[in-house]
Amino acid sequence: MPFKQNVYEKALYKEPAPIRDSEHPFQAMIDRFDIAAKILELDPGFYEYLVTPARVHITAIPVVMDDGRIKLFEGYRVIHNEILGPSKGGIRYAPDVNVNEVKALAAWMTWKCAIVNVPFGGAKGGVVCDPANMSPGELERLTRRYTANLLDVFGPDKDIPAPDMNTNAQIMAWIVDTYSMHTRNSSTAVVTGKPIILGGSLGRVEATGRGVMSVTLSAMEKIGMRPGQSTVAVQGFGNVGSIAAKLLAEKGCKIVAVSDVTGGYYNENGFDVEDLIRYSEANKRSLAGYPEAQEISNEELLTLDVDVLVPAAKEDQITSANAPDIKAKIIAEGANGPTTPAADRVLDENGVLVVPDILANAGGVTVSYFEWVQDRQGYFWTLERVNKRLDRMMKTAFDNVYNASEQYGVPLRAASYVLAVDKVASALKLRGIYA
Numbered sequence: 001m002p003f004k005q006n007v008y009e010k011a012l013y014k015e016p017a018p019i020r021d022s023e024h025p026f027q028a029m030i031d032r033f034d035i036a037a038k039i040l041e042l043d044p045g046f047y048e049y050l051v052t053p054a055r056v057h058i059t060a061i062p063v064v065m066d067d068g069r070i071k072l073f074e075g076y077r078v079i080h081n082e083i084l085g086p087s088k089g090g091i092r093y094a095p096d097v098n099v100n101e102v103k104a105l106a107a108w109m110t111w112k113c114a115i116v117n118v119p120f121g122g123a124k125g126g127v128v129c130d131p132a133n134m135s136p137g138e139l140e141r142l143t144r145r146y147t148a149n150l151l152d153v154f155g156p157d158k159d160i161p162a163p164d165m166n167t168n169a170q171i172m173a174w175i176v177d178t179y180s181m182h183t184r185n186s187s188t189a190v191v192t193g194k195p196i197i198l199g200g201s202l203g204r205v206e207a208t209g210r211g212v213m214s215v216t217l218s219a220m221e222k223i224g225m226r227p228g229q230s231t232v233a234v235q236g237f238g239n240v241g242s243i244a245a246k247l248l249a250e251k252g253c254k255i256v257a258v259s260d261v262t263g264g265y266y267n268e269n270g271f272d273v274e275d276l277i278r279y280s281e282a283n284k285r286s287l288a289g290y291p292e293a294q295e296i297s298n299e300e301l302l303t304l305d306v307d308v309l310v311p312a313a314k315e316d317q318i319t320s321a322n323a324p325d326i327k328a329k330i331i332a333e334g335a336n337g338p339t340t341p342a343a344d345r346v347l348d349e350n351g352v353l354v355v356p357d358i359l360a361n362a363g364g365v366t367v368s369y370f371e372w373v374q375d376r377q378g379y380f381w382t383l384e385r386v387n388k389r390l391d392r393m394m395k396t397a398f399d400n401v402y403n404a405s406e407q408y409g410v411p412l413r414a415a416s417y418v419l420a421v422d423k424v425a426s427a428l429k430l431r432g433i434y435a
């Protein structure tokens with residue numbers, strides 16, 4: 001056990017329960033929150049307050065489909081917490097999105113913003129739909145009606161959505177337009193992740209992958225690993241995974257494996273990541289058939305003999321079943337929730353340095369914050385300024401978490417939660433409970 005405190009014996013905060021592979025992401029969030037609550041000896045009232053979403057909106061969204069039928073979709077917006085500022089978080093369009101997942105993602109946004117010192121609370125949205133099988137017109141009508149239904153929830157000083165899985169800058173543009181039409185204002189700051197021409201920020205598209213690169217380099221430095229002599233496997237080759245791979249390769253790392261929903265691809269000599277990106281873009285975001293690669297399964301990718309593993313696809317990929325076989329010395333979690341609580345314990349016992357999601361992928365929300373600031377100032381920054389400030393904030397956040405990990409003698413994940421929960425609890429104490 002490389003840490004001074006066995007956090008798993010200290011969990012759970014209330015009744016003893018097994019540390020588990022996730023039943024659903026919200027439980028995975030609570031399992032980690034419990035560890036921090038116990039270390040901080042959090043007041044039970046504060047515990048209830050901080051773990052409970054402030055508001056859960058569920059809304060029916062009628063859409064006239066292209067064939068004239070009216071179809072009802074279910075949409076969610078969960079405001080987890082607004083103690084540090086207006087709530088912030090993406091909107092996910094997916095057939096299997098559900099309210100528990102959105103609650104977890106909203107809470108993670110609260111902790112993420114606290115860790116990188118961004119003055120936002122946490123929120124997340126979702127719509128149960130299959131965007132791959134919807135026309136642009138249907139998606140536009142869905143987005144506009146979802147926005148109209150949640151008009152009283154959204155606002156530059158209230159709740160600020162952003163893109164997440166299957167939503168993009170175009171969808172953000174429709175939200176800006178719908179919101180602005182209703183409020184009779186030009187409210188570009190109501191969302192982030194917009195097209196640049198509508199008040200988006202330079203560097204936002206690359207921000208999450210860039211943050212993953214930054215924390216990976218910081219982690220390497222801590223254990224004396226040199227980028228030029230390191231091998232990396234990246235699970236998921238979308239926005240986060242492809243940019244993280246590209247930037248790590250630029251720093252000298254050898255990217256030997258990548259994967260997407262079609263499977264895993266291995267090249268022991270290291271990939272030309274720019275070429276992989278070109279190939280994927282030309283093939284509807286698929287790496288299938290990439291010539292200079294040996295095909296492997298997604299499961300094999302996770303347990304390859306590499307120095308660094310970057311899970312950047314989806315939840316619950318590293319579990320108690322495969323964690324014992326993971327050979328990477330560093331895991332930098334680009335995705336939200338890729339590791340289950342049960343796997344945390346195995347990885348800690350095996351001495352794997354896990355840079356947790358709420359720190360590793362916080363580059364996205366950091367540049368979203370920059371975008372919101374720029375919109376409100378009406379003054380736009382150069383890419384150089386955005387990247388410099390992002391790098392500085394990610395480095396500071398990593399150092400704060402690493403120092404807390406040493407101070408409390410706990411893994412980086414527990415240290416991240418301790419810092420985040422302590423910060424939000426301190427702000428709550430100052431604000432008090434309004435009666």
Ligand code: NAD
Binds near residue numbers: 314336
């Ligand atoms: P994306 O849709 O651009 O890419 C997802 C990638 O994962 C695709 O290449 C897809 O093919 C692949 N994938 C899906 N299922 C897979 C599987 N079972 N095995 C391997 N690959 C699989 O999404 P993204 O924006 O890159 O987000 C990825 C993760 O990062 C999500 O967990 C998201 O919540 C998180 N995240 C994203 C951002 C952001 O700014 N985009 C910020 C913070 C966190």
